[in-house]
Amino acid sequence: MPGRIRTTGAFAYGAALGLAVDRLVGDPRRGHPVAFFGRTAAAVEQRLHRDDRARGALHTAVCAGTTVAAGALAARAVRNRPAAAVALTAASVWAVVGGTTLGREAQAIGGALAAGDLDVARERLPHLCGRDPQSLDGPAMARAVVESVAENTSDAVVGALFWGAVAGVPGLLGFRAVNTLDAMVGHKSPRYLRFGWASARLDDVAGWPGARLTAVAATLAGGDPRGAVRAWRADAAKHPSPNAGPVEASFAGALGVRLGGTLSYGGRVEHRPVLNGEGRPVEVADIDRAVRLSRRVTAVSLAACVGGRLIVSALSARASKGRNA
Template sequence: MAALQLALAALLDALIGDPPHWPHSVRLMGRLCSWLEPRLRAALHSPQELRLAGLLLVLAVAGGFGLAAWLLLALAQSLAAPLGWLLGLLLSFQCLAAGQLWREAREVARPLQRGELDLARRRLAMLVGRDTQELDRAGLRRALLETLAENLNDGVVAPLFYLALGGPALAVAYKAINTLDSMVGYNNEQYRELGLVPARLDDVAGWAPARLTALIMVAACPLLGLNAGLAWRVLCKDHAAHQSPNAGWPEAAAAGALGLRLGGPNYYDGELVEKPWLNAAGRDPMDSDLEFGLHLAQLSTLIAVLLAGLAAWWLRG
């Protein structure tokens, strides 16, 4: 039943994604973080105290939501087994973000392919941390492909990994950790101390899924006519060049699979940040590469769902 629950959650995610007006646990996580942060900052000030504040954020948001999910599931299961199963399905569905990722990628790709660069820049700015105002077409394509690869891990494979391993409550806890990292896990003056614990914990939680994501992407290449050999070579050579211990794996795999040059210098909050290239010998992306990148993400999602379903069946029945 665990495998069926996971498969149905993935199907619902692919079909309806994240309806904007539905109540969603991730939005509640974000609101709790936004409510707690100024109150912790008002009470804790020194660098050491701000690191403690980051730990308290993790305990409150990730620990709180994970525990709440576990208790709600236990309560629902005690009332009626089908009710517990349906609640688990709902929580599992809300942990996945493949459908939303694909829709958002298309919303950037379509105006970009039509030459509506300003619209593409505005939409892309909602997905990435870099400055998008001055990106040219190649830069916009590159940023979109990179966020597709990174979020394939963060929003799809990693939640599937934790759903298979421990069920909906563990996946909710992971999702809370990842949400905290996206909100406070920045290496800048404002968040360097407070965001340290959430960022490091997200690195740990995403370590195995990121490597699994990259391997799945390489395995998907032959089915799409992409270069699995180059994907593997670039993955092995360039994954460690990325500043993130995890994002470099799927991004390097995507660069090799598509034969593209990804990464490189970008502006963040008006400041140029020098980053190494992934597959430096590759070419700049074209519009057609956006479709190949999306197809690679979709097929990789399907493979990940199959693997997670098998793992859930073996581990939890």
Template structure:
């Protein structure tokens, strides 16, 4: 599908619905979220095709097959839904509402805000419990600054993965593009690990996820940088830090929104971090700034994310008006 006005209007509707409604708990307690269905398919493919006795080369090939199956199901589902919905009255609104389920503006804001609220309501212990819900680090190893940095970094990275990227592929390819992206991104989170079980089998999912996020990650960083003045920062500094430090990140994509966030807030992010599998010795992003992030910096990150979401909606609305 080429970008068209109706698709861009669906994007704007999806962003508005997600900002207003998000993921209502009452609904997903009664029905499985689409990501749960995607995860179930990935789990099935993992059990069926990832055999311990197979060679690394065979397991890598099996991982490629798994990704092909996953994409076939995702794209087919998207085309079917799109065909059905285009025949209904108010299809732009209906598709926007459906697409909003796979966008994470409101839920990302809420999860990050819970960490800041944890500091205020229960101190470091409560903040550690809240941050454990959104990062893979050992929360007991984190002091106040470590918890704050983890929350800010998660907010920045997931703004790209959970908001900008799915919206980008929705705008470019409609519902098939959105569902395909969410399928690959979920596969990367489930099987794209450098572990004995997934180093070969998850290779295809991890590399494809990197490819699909190349443009969205850089767009996410730019949107955060443009919002810098709203958190007391400088657009120029945020862009400078992003361009200079993003390539230092171990991920080809996560460094762009994280470095932009670091420059906009005036704090150092990333650096050495301890995960379940051990210590990661990464360089700091914006290393010349203080690395002692505070709960107030989490508030700044939330302001930047909310503003960047608004800029994104305006961008797509403007494109729709131009077509």
């Protein structure tokens, strides 16, 4: 039982501290750990790449597995030192979440749109999402930003917190590794259609619980809770992504806006289903509203993850005591 208390406390304090550091300083401009992982994964890809799923699965296993193993070794090294365990968890949370940078990028684009400077907005949009900026007007860019804020709240923050609550530092680092691999090789291009299949499918599995937690938190974090639930139930399944659907639909309902529709990725036009058809079109001011909702969703999700871990630890301790009685 003392071991469970220590690990639960390390996650609770470490996660809160890591999010606070992210809120204060955001991501470093140079030397980010995720960027280092990306360069390493790209080097491994150069050695392993073949146009088949088996090679892609090996690439995923090597990159993600090594990251999880490194996290497990680090956690084991500090397991009997509470202060060090909190510091390691805080550093890991800060390294894997990107909520502050997400908000800053979104608001920078929103500021350019508000000033009528579409060229600057188009220049910054690729920092946030993979849309073709030249094909978008102001309202379409505002919609793209709100959709990206919603989806990345799950991918860049809540999903990591969930797996940190489940598996500690290895869970935090492993989730971010899988999510980064999906961003690198998981898209349906000729080079990655087969090679990236394993990364894309693993990201779908790893992102599933965090996406649902994000959607639930969006219904509790302000805005229009009934609208969030209604849009989630009615429209989430229409989205081609099993995880982006619940997140974007719940954000659309909470904000009272309409998301989805026609978009362009890499010269390929897609016609996405409309999410929350009862909402109004996205306006530039909705970008700030989406960022504020994202921050509240993060706070609700942190509370849920810490509370869930405390409950599981208490139940496990009770069960252990009952077996030893």
